[in-house]
Amino acid sequence: MSNLLEEAKELQNLLIEHRRYIHENAEIDMDLPITTKYVMDKLTEMGYEPKEICKSGIVAIAGGKKPGKTFLLRADMDALPIVEETDEPFKSKTNYMHACGHDLHTAMLLGAAKLLKKHENEIEGKVKLMFQPAEEPIKGAQAMLKAGVLENPKVDAAMMIHVATGTPFPSGLLVVRHAGIISSxxxxxxxxxxxxxxxxxxxxxxxxxxxxxxxxxxxxxxxxxxxxxxxxxxxxxxxxxxxxxxxxxxxxxxxxxxxxxxxxxxxxxxxxxxxxxxxxxxxxxxxxxxxxxxxxxxPSLINDANIVENFKDYTSSLVGDDRVIDADKAENGTYATMTGSEDFGYVTELIPSIMVGLTTGSTTDGYIYPHHHPKTQFDESPLYIGSATYANMAMKWLENAK
Missing domain, CATH: 3.30.70.360 (Alpha-Beta Plaits)
Structure with a gap:
């Protein structure tokens, strides 16, 4: 086990705080003023100089103390036009709902940002943090690409995590899909x-x-x-x-x-x-x-073959082999390919990338509603695993990309 995982675990309460604030103040599309301000403020408090490169599209950079390549970590921030029907104490106060887990994604990347800032002197190159609006209407990634998210510095590879609830898997597993097309x-x-x-x-x-x-x-x-x-x-x-x-x-x-x-x-x-x-x-x-x-x-999202193998290697060392699951072998490959779409596909068309799943709610534990349902819920306990995975993958990839 890596110390990075233990350091992330110490941030768990903070990650839950991030997630619940964003969940309560759910916003949609490109119009995320509350969420954008919250993320910008938190990054600034950590010592970053975040930039809003397009409406509600935030970029921050960690590292640069040592020469090297640039690895991008992406989290989407927008919710859905759904009125929440859960009894959560942090239920949305708006007419919108984070029913796809983007609130968890944002919280995990904020956690990764904190870890990366702590280890900034060790980063061999740069890590670019991409906080994206409008994934649901599939236009946020395009907007950030047009605004130059892959330039200055030029990005060499990228990764995103998407949480999954209502599955047969126990919480806290990292589900890796095959190389090639994995979404429609x-x-x-x-x-x-x-x-x-x-x-x-x-x-x-x-x-x-x-x-x-x-x-x-x-x-x-x-x-x-x-x-x-x-x-x-x-x-x-x-x-x-x-x-x-x-x-x-x-x-x-x-x-x-x-x-x-x-x-x-x-x-x-x-x-x-x-x-x-x-x-x-x-x-x-x-x-x-x-x-x-x-x-x-x-377009379809494409997992790069080398990045997939890198992820399995680096992440198994972080969390243990038993927590890194091959989607093609699990449940007869049911979760190997998604019929849903993900606008991170625009990024994967341009640079070697990977999308990874993180399980956050098993049907056996009562998480029975799927994504995009007004009663869907997510298990917050694996948030620190997501943060550690983000930071570890970026640092390890840069260390070995010479």
Whole structure:
């Protein structure tokens, strides 16, 4: 066991304090004034000079006393537009909720920052801390990349941790996925249908966009059912359909929106093309018009093979072999690949990177609700493990990256 783990354990109460403050003051998207101020203040208290490089996007740098490369550690800070339904004493005071664990991620990286500052003279190079907004709407990573998060100093490799609750694993395990693609790409789409509104008593004088959009909705189901190979994993989900304001009026317009999840670019391109073809041709069949818009697109997250092996080696020495779990071998590989998306994928496209899971709530211990549920809860006890893992990985990688 490394002393770093013991040092992190001494910070556990502070980490819980960080997490609960952020949880109580949950904010969403790029607009995180309370969270941003809290993180900036805490980093400044530690002796950092944090910079807000884009709205709610914070960067701080540890090290630089010795020459070397730069390793980036990332935590996302935004919550979800969900009203919390737990009985936690630190329940959110806003109409938003940290139902995906980003409050834990931020707390763990603040803990890592404290450890790195304590060991700053030992860091062989620099560690860049990336506190990111807007992961949920998958636009925060792009904003920080455009603002230069990988430059000045140039970043050579990166890592993120994502907590996991509602799994069969006991708390405090670090789950490592394979090298290569480990999450789906995500494309958010909206289909807008323009018809011709009128009185409900004279539907023959109208072009009903609600009828059109219903046929489009059903037709989209055929892409998965009949146009993709059975082994080609993809998910097309419509999350909302809207049109009309009252019962006795046929509206002029209606729209539906949803997401496409894919694991290779060929399938991704095919589905996007077919979705547009189906929407426009079905609308034309009913004398309407359809326009397809794409937004909030995100590539797959890719784990680098060398970084994966480095992580297993360095972290096993920190926490012990029994706490580092190979996702491909656990539960028949159920958790090896995620159908969810993660905008850290934008970073992994550019530099060698890794995403690691940290278990924070087992179903056998009563943590039965999944992420993004208004009743989801997280076990705080492994927070110090996350902080130590962040700091250890950065320092060890820099030490060996000569």
């Amino acid at each position: 790409a995500s494309d958010w789409f909206t289909i807008r249908v323009k018809g011709k509104g009128g009185h409900s008593s004279s539907p023959n004088l109208t072009i009903d966009p609600l009828n059109v959009i219903s046929h489009i909705f059903i037709a989209l189901e055929s892409i998965n059912a009949r146009e993709l190979a059975p082994a080609d994993n993809a998910a097309i989900t419509v999350g909302q359909i809207h049109g009309g304001n009252t019962s006795n009026v046929i509206p002029d317009t209606a729209f539906l929106s949803g997401t496409i999840r894919t694991f290779n670019n060929e399938t991704r391109t095919f589905i996007k093309r077919r979705l547009e073809e189906i929407a426009t041709s079905v609308a034309k069949t009913f004398r309407a018009e359809a326009i397809v818009e794409y937004s909030c697109c995100c």
